[in-house]
């Protein structure tokens with residue numbers, strides 16, 4: 067078998083480590099693992115898992131780009147790039163008409179506007195308030211004793227949207243407990259939470275100017291309830307991704323790895 | 332406990348060139364030779380101030396490493412001898428005034444005092460702590476912040492350094508700010524001082540006529556009276572009488588610093604790849620304000636020599652230490668805070684200018700005629716203190732001159748005026764020069780958070 071020249075993008079986020087292996091512009095392997103406390107080890111583990119998925123070894127990798135908060139401890143990487151640039155490249159790869167990205171990750175939330183080539187034209191970021199983060203939804207899922215993946219489908223079965231005023235993790239948790247104690251249906255509260263988050267992050271998106279097509283990336287993008295609430299609050303249509311939106315940052319990192327390697331040749 | 336610290340060492344190979352450079356002459360007429368500076372930086376200082384020699388990635392003030400740039404070493408020397416020099420001045424009976432408000436310091440020095448802004452007060456305090464590591468210094472700084480909140484208000488930005496004055500750990504004789512628009516901490520500090528326990532520290536407030544007064548005769552005259560009042564207040568401390576001629580001479584001296592800074596900036600901005608890194612740019616341009624080292628004459632010596640080195644580097648096409656070719660150029664707006672130059676440079680950018688103190692450094696004072704009137708006129712015309720539209724016009728001009736590709740507006744949490752202005756100013760700048768802008772609120776911390784640096788890095792990548 068002829069040797070593959072492969073490229074890796076490793077996105078070490080606060081909740082998940084996402085890794086993508088690419089060759090000749092195609093994704094040939096990927097992995098999503100839970101981020102542990104050893105940042106460097108997370109990257110290695112993610113890389114090994116994705117390589118195994120692609121049927122390759124480390125020797126097949128020509129260039130690695132690390133992104134996400136864990137990129138500062140990434141001795142396996144040839145280059146580090148912020149997740150803002152990587153999400154832009156990743157979303158452009160998945161859906162080339164993307165002009166705006168809503169990225170909801172484990173610990174922050176970003177609005178990114180792109181130019182026609184997938185370069186960042188403007189961005190706004192919320193890393194101060196828990197609204198719109200995976201961690202917030204994880205805490206909420208715990209209150210309802212369901213898994214994070216179940217929140218979205220549950221919210222779609224709601225019969226009404228209950229107002230939830232808090233988007234602070236601590237206060238929203240106590241507000242939710244009170245609503246449950248009052249006998250409200252969990253799905254109506256969950257949809258209320260999704261709507262509260264959408265309204266809160268709406269301001270950030272108007273700052274960068276929402277333009278079609280809108281791509282929703284990050285782990286929270288898999289939540290269908292959140293997606294629906296955002297479409298309603300921002301009065302937009304979010305594109306159907308043809309790849310896992312949680313991988314967008316890692317895909318972008320792999321795209322950058324391939325072009326950096328080609329430039330350097 | 333073993334200390335695990337990566338320390339910077341000036342390489343012996345750099346000594347030969349450095350010791351042939353000029354002495355620094357101080358305001359009191361004493362001198363220090365380049366050889367003495369070298370000895371201090373390589374032997375005494377690393378033992379007394381290990382925190383300053385920390386070479387870790389998270390030390391945004393770490394030593395520049397541009398060892399072929401003598402002024403960079405001299406700036407480091409002046410910073411690290413702050414406490415020694417201030418104590419010497421105090422022994423000679425020279426009063427120290429704590430100033431805020433972005434003003435030039437000519438009148439304070441004309442009256443025989445030393446004027447120190449919050450950052451210098453903090454540097455003085457930092458030099459009182461010897462033998463501490465970088466991490467220990469950070470912990471102590473966090474404790475200072477907590478005490479500052481208690482001695483001023485929990486709503487202040489906490490860069491003030493005011494706590495040291497209240498506690499008496501820094502022998503400051505006078506609190507003498509101007510009540511200009513830029514700084515919301517001034518009012519908190521004044522109020523705290525009025526009710527504080529250090530009533531022995533003299534209080535003076537320069538009443539700055541606010542908003543668009545620079546062309547009004549009455550305002551200039553009124554402010555000139557304030558400057559006279561300031562000088563009389565300092566005279567009461569020194570027991571001497573400051574003359575018009577003293578002030579005129581001081582203005583001429585400070586104008587030389589301001590001129591040199593402007594000339595250096597023009598040189599520095601010209602090449603696509605600047606001749607020094609961002610830290611060394613900031614160091615030399617700030618010296619033109621004649622405040623940073625608490626000794627205008629010493630700053631002037633370093634500026635004069637620095638200009639020659641910058642000229643030579645630009646002529647020979649020398650690239651700044653650690654810069655990539657043609658880095659993305661960022662103009663920094665806002666107040667009292669800057670992101671890590673090194674992190675910006677790692678990402679392929681460089682900070683090419685700031686608006687804050689550049690506003691007074693780039694404003695020359697008329698040298699003939701009534702010096703009080705001239706000083707008042709110059710102070711009231713500082714572009715940073717004007718309304719948003721005028722400030723934006725001047726900033727846009729600096730952006731064009733420095734050939735910046737983008738604007739980063741940073742302000743401290745609790746900095747009420749700058750936070751209120753940020754969006755509007757950036758919008759106006761965008762209209763005038765059409766460059767991308769990013770606004771970041773900085774919460775005071777001994778080291779900058781990864782989230783903050785992440786935004787800055789993304790902005791550099793975007794540019």
Ligand code: SF4
Pocket residue numbers: 449488489490491513514515516517666667668742743745746747749
């Ligand atoms: S950050 Fe703002 S409030 Fe604080 S000292 Fe500076 S100008 Fe004043």
